[in-house]
Amino acid sequence: MAESTPPAGNPISGNVLFYSNPEPLTPELHGKIGLRRVDNPFAFAAKSQVAPLTVTEFSIASLSYPIIFAGERRQPLAVMGVNDDTNMFIQANGQFEPGMYVPAYIRRYPFVLAADATNEQLVVCIDRAATMLGDLPDLPFFDPAGQATEYTKGCIQFCNDFETENRRTESFVALLNDLDLLETRKQMFTPTNPDGTAGQPQEIAEYFAVSEDKLKALPNDKIRELMENGALPQIYAHLISLNGWDRLVSLAIFRQNTAPIAAANLN
Secondary structure: OOEOOOOOOOOEOOOEOOEOOEEEOOHHHHOOEEEOOOOOOOHHHOOOOEEEOOHHHHHHHOOOOOEEEEOOOOEEEEEOOOOOOOOOOEOOOOOEOOOOOOOHHHHOOOEEEEEEOOOOOEEEEEEOOOOOEEEOOOEEOEOOOOOEOHHHHHHHHHHHHHHHHHHHHHHHHHHHHHOOOEEEEEEEEOOEOOOOOEOOOEEEEEEEEEOHHHHHOOOHHHHHHHHHOOHHHHHHHHHHHOOHHHHHHHHHHHHHHHHHHHHHHHO
16 A cells, blocks of 8 residues: 655665656655646656556557567566667657557656565655656645645555556466467667668567467467456557557658758758
8 A cells, every 4th residue: 555645764665767766755855846837748758768558558559659578577568769768759849749648657757656665565756856846836745734635646546556557467467478478579670871771780679579379379268268357458459569660660760861851951
């Protein structure tokens, strides 16, 4: 169970993507600050090639991005770029491209649940380094009496719901592992040289994906089980999303080829 007011100074363990300075949210530390509306709300994610996903997001996220599994934990990720320091769908103004799905992991920022020093409970934190935090906020974290505002309560509920979906996602990944459905894949990208010739092929990613052959080879009772527990539609959403690699690479090539033209027009 997450706490909205953990003891002041309670240290937080672990590293979390996007969060450089997480602090337990307390009225003592954060009673006079809150969220300010900024023009570039998603700029913090502009240099991240991927964003974590929960399994219930697969269907809608598959319309925007390839969905892969990565690392020892086989973490589901939405792939948003071909370079490891670029999110191709966050514009220069810090907004997502219109029509692109924004993962819940990104939407919850600057809030997060993090393990305390004992690693026995989760506490509600904010990234104190977030640029949208400050004095005279549009959305204060606490009221003058030191009680969490309705905005803060809603954010805490969002974090709790996200943690519930995380546990559901872990169960989904464990099921894929138990059925030995994941295989290693590589995605390549061939850039275009300035003279128009093909450059050296580059590896964009090595990742895990569901093997269609292994899925087809499952006995009928296992397929029925995947249908009944809702896993099968999410597996197919993942498989369909992998067609998005072609779109991602094509977009990267288009932007690479048009960048010199845009630069020349500015001169």
